[in-house]
Amino acid sequence: MLKDFFLGFVKIHILYHASKEPIYGVWIQEELGRHGYRLGPGTLYPTLHRLENDGYLEQQPRVVGGKVRNYYNITDKGRDALSEARDKIRELVTEVIEEYG
Amino acid sequence: MLKDFFLGFVKIHILYHASKEPIYGVWIQEELGRHGYRLGPGTLYPTLHRLENDGYLEQQPRVVGGKVRNYYNITDKGRDALSEARDKIRELVTEVIEEYG
DNA sequence: CCTTTATTATCGGATTGTGATATTACAAAA
DNA sequence: TTTTGTAATATCACAATCCGATAATAAAGG
DSSP: OIIIIIHHHHHHHHHHHHHHSOBOHHHHHHHHHHTTOOOOHHHHHHHHHHHHHTTSEEEEEEEETTEEEEEEEEOHHHHHHHHHHHHHHHHHHHHHOGGGO | OIIIIIHHHHHHHHHHHHHHSOBOHHHHHHHHHHTTOOOOHHHHHHHHHHHHHTTSEEEEEEEETTEEEEEEEEOHHHHHHHHHHHHHHHHHHHHHOGGGO
């Protein structure tokens, strides 16, 4: 079910949060959990790496409480993708959900 | 880009249209094109087959103008998935797009 | 040291995505 | 009744992705 329909949603959530402030793995995992998306590390980290590899995010490791955390910031390309995603979401909403039409 | 974020959107569009009336390959391909989603037969048909295989759609072949067309209807499971998708879309909208918040 | 805790990394196999190409089946034309 | 045209669907092959399970890392506290 996640895979079938909602992994794109998850990626857009990630871009959105990264556009507000730097994020890191465990934090975004919990944030996604609050939205009902439960993904394990085997899905989460490859996804972050791919978003980075494809140029949507960039890494910025920091030491916090003695532990290294890989913070991610959104890139310009990521902002563009987020902007396009917003358009597509609006379209989807007006098509599929009547109340916003 | 399609693959990275929007294939779930495409599948939800398909479920939505199949919930309104029976659809078939070329028609939904053109309909998706109107929304800016261009997918070739190598993506479209396996996607339809998978949706059928997973129980979201069911086939109903008809002969139209002498040609066989595989019409697809949505199933109960498909309606459930569409309903869940609507919830997730609402959530995504209020989170990612301020004007609907 | 050893243990705990937080965080990130990797592995393996099944599934999926996709461009290119082939197939089907009927209609119309020859 | 063979050939040609055409709308629609099917398949192939290979790369990319998904994801549970498991491992690795590194610092803090004992």
